[in-house]
Amino acid sequence: MARLFMKGTEAVAEAAVRAGCRFFAGYPITPQNEVPEYLSRRMPEVGGVFIQGESEVASISMVYGAASAGTRSMTSSSSPGIALKSEGISYCASALIPMVYSNFARGGPGVGSIQPAQQDYFQATKASGNGGFQMMVFAPSSVQEAVDLTYEAFDLADRDRNPVCILADGVIATMMESVEFPPMKSNVEIDAIKESKREWALVGHDFEKEKRAWIEPGHWQTKDMQKANEDAAAMYLEWEKDIRVEEYGLEDAEIVLTSYGISARVVKSAVSILRAEGIKAGYIRPITVNPFPYGAYDHINYDKCKAVLNVEMSIPAQFGVDVKVGVKDRCPIEHCLCSGGNIISRNAVLDAAKKIMKG
Amino acid sequence: MQKIYTRTKTIQQDKVSGFCPGCMHSTIIKLIGEVLEELDVVDRTACVLGIGCCGLQMDYMAYDNSTAPHGRACATATGVKRSNPESLVFTYQGDGDLASIGLAETMSAANRGENISVIFVNNGIYGMTGGQMAPTTLIGMKASTAPKGRIADEHGYPMHMCEILNQLTAPVYLERTSCNNPANTMKTKNAIKKAFRNQLDGKGFSMVEIVTSCPTNWGLDALASLEYIEEKMLPEFPLGVIRDR
Structure with a gap:
């Protein structure tokens, strides 16, 4: 199909529809209000359901219900709203309910600021709710990538029967870019997806012939709860094969910049300038921030690399903590950070890189 | 010998109730099961349980069920029902779940006129956590x-959920019943059946509030609990149809 010029929020919403999402519940919060607004128009066109919930906690609970009934379902919010949704996200993880949510992150903590930030990294990758569960977390750095990852996220959520998080930010949300959409799933395909969940979903079962569906977000017996934790942990290990990362120029790099999401976009531009100026710079951009591509940092040529420069829109650094695990003290790590709704500037990144090279 | 009574098939035959002696949850769950069988909808029913003693039935009910986050049963049921309109979807919630932490979800689902049925078990106290004050605890x-x-100046007054929901335009049926004697128990069964029928007829939001006891946390035996319902609870929570449209 023809390329379209679209805002990130609306493009993500359309990608979800094309992936077969037929239930969305959400609550207004800046900077992602166009997701519910778009879907309030779009869902009825495709026979789907849109509900503006009375709160974030209610919205995620509606998604929990709809997804428990076998329908591909989604919610969306921004940082403080995601904190509220963490209750339902944890329930989905515990009860093995597949669903997708997007976080168009803004400054924090608290009500924070409405401008873009990357201050929800730990929340997304380490503790999105109580109980130590994990999710696959995708960090798009363009509207097109947000579309592609959202579309695929539904397949991965269904594969694992686990929530999948799209960790974007206020820039991806509000920026307009040219995008090409994946194909629209047909009603036949969508029905088949729902049918494939029949055994466990709340679609009604004849208890004299088959087992009831029992959506269990917990277990009375501690041995059963531990078994569920062990099964989840085994699944998380299998995500190693799903790791996605973009690497550039690591073989000869004297300085390696690392970043994710929108700040990686700035980093890529800075690296090409540094190369043009004769500084051998490379970069590592995790696309999955959970599972984290720690192994990518083994590809750095530590005989040549003077330092790794972590660039993120969070003070203190959060992504940088995972970078440290990957680098394993093989070279110094410096940080170029901003926070609170400020967008990382290319000049700040260039200055930080040049300072390291001079030092 | 002629068999004139059997246990409802909606309760797994090899399981036993985990409820305290004198608790009315087992009675209400049996009534619901009988109604589902009589309406012939067991194989298209989904129950959304609240958190608390109301969830203890999950082990032994024989039909589809899930447990919502505490207080969110009406929101979760909204998702299930909108996703599968052909299902019979009901919530089963206690007073802490429905009237305290879940007040927003209850009010909002009722206000939207969600085509679901709500079974609200009101015994005026938190059971599972050990007898804490509920929104429905008597003065x-x-x-x-x-x-x-409960001291009015400090804690406020018991909340009357049927009357509160009666301020909304959308709900179609609100009735308060009890299970403190056989006659009221039969009325409760009829009310549950009406709430389910309303949903099957596509009429919208129904709630049956059932005034019950908690002998364990009230510190009374089963019989004294029945007397307490009659003498204390029912004057505060009068039985009857509050709305029927």
């Missing part, structure tokens, strides 16, 4: 977090 009634009893 003067002792609770583990109100050791001197």
